[in-house]
Amino acid sequence: MLAGLGLAVTLLVLAPLAAPGYVLSYDMVFVPHQPWRAELVVPSDSLPRAVPLDALVSLASQVVPGWLVQRLVLVAVLLLATVGAGLLVPARHPVTRLVAAVGYAWTPYLAERLLIGHWGLLLAYASLPWLVSAVIRLRAGGRRALPLLVLAAVPAAVTPTGGLIALAGTVVLVPRRAGGRVGAAAVGLVLLLNAPWLVAAALTRADARTDPDGVAAFAARAENWSGALGALAGTGGIWNAQTTPVSRSSPLAPVATAVVLAVAVLGYRTLSRRWSGGLAHRLAGLAAGGFLLAALGVLPGLSGLLEWSVATVPGAGVLRDGQKFLVPYALLVAVGFALGVERLAEAAGRAGRVGAGAVLAGALVLPVVVLPDLAFGAAGRLRPVAYPxxxxxxxxxxxxxxxxxxxxxxxxxxxxxxxxxxxxxxxxxxxxxxxxxxxxxxxxxxxxxxxxxxxxxxxxxxxxxxxxxxxxxxxxxxxxxxxxxxxxxxxxxxxxxxxxxxxxxxxxxxxxxxx
Structure with missing residues (x-):
């Protein structure tokens, strides 16, 4: 069921990519065959924002054409996000898994980052449920859990931000058993995956300090009457208005966000009982930290601190576009919402089978109803073209x-x-x-x-x-x-x-x- 749903979501979102050509949208640029150069590994005059991403694309395009590489990675994003979230939720009812899958794969975050072309970051978004699943196995003493955790972190580490999200998730979530050896090994291996961009950052001639004006420019943006914080609560709020789906300006969007959050709070209580060892609380702490980073640019006092940091501390510029760090928050909301719906369905089921089915069906289609313009390539905005x-x-x-x-x-x-x-x-x-x-x-x-x-x-x-x-x-x-x-x-x-x-x-x- 999850695989079928994942394919359906993927086809619905990426339908225009059935046509030949390349989708060029802001930072998402693929070419027929990207030449290999040392600059892709260690850029001498720029910060390593696309390390090792561009190098991997270059290697892949030597084997298969760029249009195929683009389609493979976009399909991977949607399939991994859908199936991973569905498998992660500790559900009693199979439809609960479907609710979590759609709730995580059909979000403003994914839509906005897709339109702005941050497909590398979306690989981190898609891999986080699998990383958390590996942590659960690690806590249960699974022999293959550590390799699975590292494997889940590999797609995230293709960009610096994704690598940091995977590293933070590993540090916060892994168990502290056997004198800390398991946790230390997990953190060390994920840190090693971040080595390409860390080494490149140390070798570049570019100034790792950035323009403080970028804090206001890249701060979270209001999309409707709920303001910037309301947009972030709904996993939206990207700084670029041109990459925001039109449906996000609807006055009903914040109402839907409030409903989802209320149900997610209900489901969080179930999550904390079904996940042992306080894992739910650790994920909640990770989500809260990500939300705080996303809101830094719009919070009085903290925005000034962020301006000072990016202008003074090398590498702090990665925090300018803080909305990127909403990934753990989006996952927690999706899982909590699914379990909350399960509880509501069980309560409705005691009154009759039709009531439970209506609750589950409504929750399943709610993300699509609230964000209809993610379908068909973000309402046709992701259309392939041919290079002249x-x-x-x-x-x-x-x-x-x-x-x-x-x-x-x-x-x-x-x-x-x-x-x-x-x-x-x-x-x-x-x-x-x-x-x-x-x-x-x-x-x-x-x-x-x-x-x-x-x-x-x-x-x-x-x-x-x-x-x-x-x-x-x-x-x-x-x-x-x-x-x-x-x-x-x-x-x-x-x-x-x-x-x-x-x-x-x-x-x-x-x-x-x-x-």
């Missing part, structure tokens, strides 16, 4: 030819006509086998959040003076056709030699740059 032929042509001309590539207009994100004007991260750094310079400055509405790449900052200063691109020292320049009136001043291109001219991309070489 210019991309292959430019990639072929740059293959095997050294030198930095400057992507213009100078910015991190693009809105392409062939992508329906939808915003996406510039695919060029992943598409071509070269070091591509893009502006890592982020704009959140009118707010500018400075980047950390010193080379990008140097190029930005040169271009800001009105000097031509030749003064930056880059060898190649790719000018892209984008939506929104972003045009490259012809004076910027003075002194460049045109190598390729297409409808969507134009490639220039700087004769003044060395090979």
């Amino acid at each position: 032929a210019d991309w292959n042509a430019v990639a072929a001309r740059l293959d095997g030819r050294p030198g930095e590539v400057l992507s213009l207009p100078f910015g991190a994100y693009r809105a392409y006509p062939w992508n329906g004007g939808r915003t996406a991260l510039d695919p060029l750094p992943r598409y071509v086998d070269a070091d591509v310079l893009v502006d890592d400055t982020l704009w959140v509405g009118p707010s500018e959040v400075s980047g950390e790449n010193p080379r990008a900052a140097q190029v930005r200063r040169v271009l800001a003076t009105g000097a031509p691109v030749t003064a930056t020292g880059v060898r190649w320049v790719v000018v892209q056709r984008v939506v929104g009136g972003h045009r490259v001043d012809p004076a910027t291109l003075l002194g460049l030699r045109e190598e390729y001219a297409g409808t969507d991309l134009t490639l220039y070489e700087n004769p003044m740059a060395g090979g």
Whole structure:
């Protein structure tokens, strides 16, 4: 039943991906074959936000095409989340497991992170139920529990945030038996899974301190009359309004959240009885900590502390977008809600079988009714497209030819006509086998959040003076056709030699740059 439900949820959400092409949505950018470079493992001028994620995608795309890699990981997210939550809940009734499965797989958190393209983080979301299940086996003395726990943490550790969530979950949840040897081994192994990005962070030349303006820019955002904290309580509240489903603005959304939380509190009492050793309380503590991190940017006093931290403490910038850390909270709510529904169904069943069935059926469809626009690729917003032929042509001309590539207009994100004007991260750094310079400055509405790449900052200063691109020292320049009136001043291109001219991309070489 769980496997069938998982397939149904996956097909319902990812239906548009039955068409060929690539879904490009904010940070979710896949290309046909992502070239392998050392920068994917140890980025020299940027923070390791995509370590080891990009390296793994590059390796996978050497074996299978990028469009297939994208579909496999998105299917894995939905299937693992659905089945994992269903197996985790200590249910007496099989439908209770289905309620937990849908309650965890069909959430504002998943919808918003899917739209913003954080599929790596969603792997951590999908793996957490399996990690908790492994902890339960570990507490019961299962011989294979420790390898299963590490295996569950592997998908989470493909991004720094996911790795931290898995590490925190291991530290908080694992038992302290046999003089702490089991717990120490579990923590040590999960910490080892985080080593790739930790080592990369130690070796990069980028400043690990970040712009304090990013705290306000990335703080949780109100989606309806319940405010930012109400949005977080419903597992929503992402900072980017463009990646929020329209249904989240409904005045009834907070009412549904209140109902779910009330039933979840009822179910938590059952959970604490069925999980031995205080595991439910440990998960609740983990969830509370995640919720606090999510709310830091909007809580008076604490937001100022967070601003000081990100500007002073290297690596503290990972806390700016705190809504990411709602993963344990979302899991606790889903499991508690399912058990609360089970109790209500049992009470209704004493009055008649129809009453129990109605309670279970209503709880099963409630997440879909409240968030209908997650279906069919977030109401059609996740539609595959094909890269224009210019991309292959430019990639072929740059293959095997050294030198930095400057992507213009100078910015991190693009809105392409062939992508329906939808915003996406510039695919060029992943598409071509070269070091591509893009502006890592982020704009959140009118707010500018400075980047950390010193080379990008140097190029930005040169271009800001009105000097031509030749003064930056880059060898190649790719000018892209984008939506929104972003045009490259012809004076910027003075002194460049045109190598390729297409409808969507134009490639220039700087004769003044060395090979």
